[in-house]
Amino acid sequence: MNKIALIYMGGTFGCIGEPLSPMPESTFIPQLQQLLPTKYQTIVSCFQAASIKDSSACTAQDWLQLIQQIQTLQLQNFQHFIIIHGTDTLSYASAVLAQFLQQSCHVILTGSQFPLLNIEGTALRSKTDALDNLNTSLEAITQIKAGVYLSFHQQVFYAQTAFKVHTTDLNAFNGIAIQEEYQDFSSKALLPLHVEMMHIEKANMLNIINWMMLPIEKDQLSQNLKQLLNQVPDFLIIQAYGTGNLAVNDEIINLFQQLRTLGCQTILTTQVLHGGIDQRYAISQWIKETGILLSNSHTQADLYAKILKIYLQYPTSEQWHDHWQ
Template sequence: MKKIALIYMGGTFGCIGEPLSPIPAENFIPQLQRVLPLHLNIECFVAPSIKDSSASTATDWLQLIQLIQNLQLKNYQYFVVIHGTDTLSYASATLARFLGQSAHVVLTGSQYPLLNVSGTNTREFTDAIDNLNFALDAVATSSVGVYLAFHHQLIHAQTALKRHTTESDAFAGINAKDNLITHQQSYVVHEHDIEKAQSFNCLSLMAQPIAIEQQIKNLKNLQQHPPHALILQGFGTGNLAVNEELISTLHTLQAQGCAIVLTTQVPFGTINQHYAVSEWTQHANIIISDCLGHADLYAKALKMYLQYDSVDQWHAHWHDSV
C-alpha cells in the first residue's frame, strides 16, 4: 500500500469560530485524523511554518520543500499538502519549480473550514472533506509531478490561478489530463537557501493606462532601493508604451542589480514576440517571461535568485531548464 505523507500548513481548512481563527496544529491533527479514509496508509505531519497563507513567503515554502525532501529520504514518495487558498497558487508553483518530477505531490485547501464553530465536529457545509479526499485519490493515481486539487479539478501546479474569492470552484489552470511538457530540475533546499530567501525582494508592477512620463517617475522611484527582481506586467501580449528615457531608466535599475522581467497582466496566454514589443525589449535588454502564469514567474524568479547573484547570470541562464 502506498504510504502518503499528509502535511498540514494551516489556512481556512483548520480554522474555527466567528470570525475564523486557526486551531493550534497539535489540536487540529487529531480532528483531521478522524475524517481520513481508513483504507489508505496516511501519516500526518505539521509543516515547519503554520500561518495564514496571506502572510506566507518564500521562506515558508522552502521549509516545506525541505520537509518533503527529508521525508523522501525516509521512503515517502506521495505527499498531500493542506494550505490556505490566498497564496495557494504561489505555493503550488514554488513546489513545482523546486521538486520537479521527483515525487508525487498534490496541494489542496478549502474555502470553508473542516470543523464547526466550536471545533467539536465537522462543519455541516464544507468543501474541506471533499477537496481532501479528491487530493488523496489524485496523489495515488496521478503520474509523478506537482498538482493542485480543488473542486474536483486536478491542475498542473505551475498554471494555477485563484479566480474567485469565495466560490468553491476557486481555481483555474491547465487540467492535469492535458499534456504539459515540463523539464523542471529538482533543487535540494539547504539552510543557506532558506536564509537567503528571507531577503528576496520581488516587485510586480502592473502597467496602468497613464502618461509615459508618470510611468518613468514610478520606475525612478525604485532607484533608491531597487528589488532583486522587477516584473513588468504589460498590456495584451506584453505591450508597453516606451521611449528612450524609460529604457534608460530600466538600464539604470539593471546596473543596480535589478533583474527586469516582462510579462503580461492578462491571466491566460503568453507574450507574442511578433508584435512591436520585440524590438524595444532587445534594446532594453530585459528578460522575457517564458512562464506558465504569474505564480510560476514568481517561483522561477525565486529559484534564479537563489542560484545566481548577478543580472548577467540571470540573462545567461534564464532559459535553462530551471
C-alpha cells in the same frame, strides 16, 4: 499500498469558531486523522508543517521549509505527499514546490473555502468543501505521475498552471487539468533543488517589485522608474498589455538600462491570464536594446517561483539574466 504523508500548513481548512480562527495544530491534526476514510487510516501519516499561518502571510521562507520537510520525509521512504494550505497563496505555494521538487516525488496541494470542523471543533462541519477536496487529493495522489499538482473542487491541475479565479466560490481555481494534454517545456529536464538553510536565509533578502501597467503618461512612468534608482530591487516585473505591449520613449529605455547596470533584472509579462507574450509588434523592438527578460511562465505564481529558484541558484544579477532561458 504507498505511504502518504499529509502535511498540515494552516488556512481556512483548520479554522473553528465565529469569527474563524485557527484551531491549535496539536488539537486539529488528531481530528483530521480520525476523519480520513477507513482505507487510508493505516497508510496516511499526518504531520504539521514547520510554519503554520494564514497563507496571506506566507513567503518563500515558509515554502522552502516545507520543501525541506518533504525532502527529509523522502529519506524515510515517503514519495507521496498531500499538503493542506490556505487558498490565498495556494497557487504560489504550488508553483514554488513544482519548481524546486520537479518530478522527484508525487505532491498535491489543496485547501478549502470552508473549515473542516464545526464552530466548536468537535465534529465535521455540515457545510464544507474541505473533506471533499481532501478525498479528491487522496484518490488522485497514487494515480498521478510524479510532479506537483493543485487539487480543488473535484479537479486536479498541473501546479505551474493553476491560479485562483474566485474569492469565495467553491470552484475557486483554474488551470490545465491532468486530463488535458500538457507538456511543460519551461521546466523541461530541470533537476530538483535540495533546499538547505543557506537557501532559506538568502530567500529572506529577495526583493521583487511588480507593476501592473495602467494608462498613464510616459513622463509619469519615467518618474516612477527614477524612484527605483534610489533603492534598486533584485527584479522588476512589468505586467504590460495584450501580448506584452508597452509604450516607451528614449528616457524610459535609458532608465531600464540603468536599472540593469545597477543589478535589477526587469521581466516583461502580460496582465492577460491566457495566451502569453508575443513580441511581433514594432512597439516592442526596444526590448532588445534594454536586455529585458521575457516571461515564459504560465502564471504570475509560476513566474515568482522561477525568479525565486534562479535567485537562489546563482549569485549575481548577470547570471540570473544569462540562465533565464
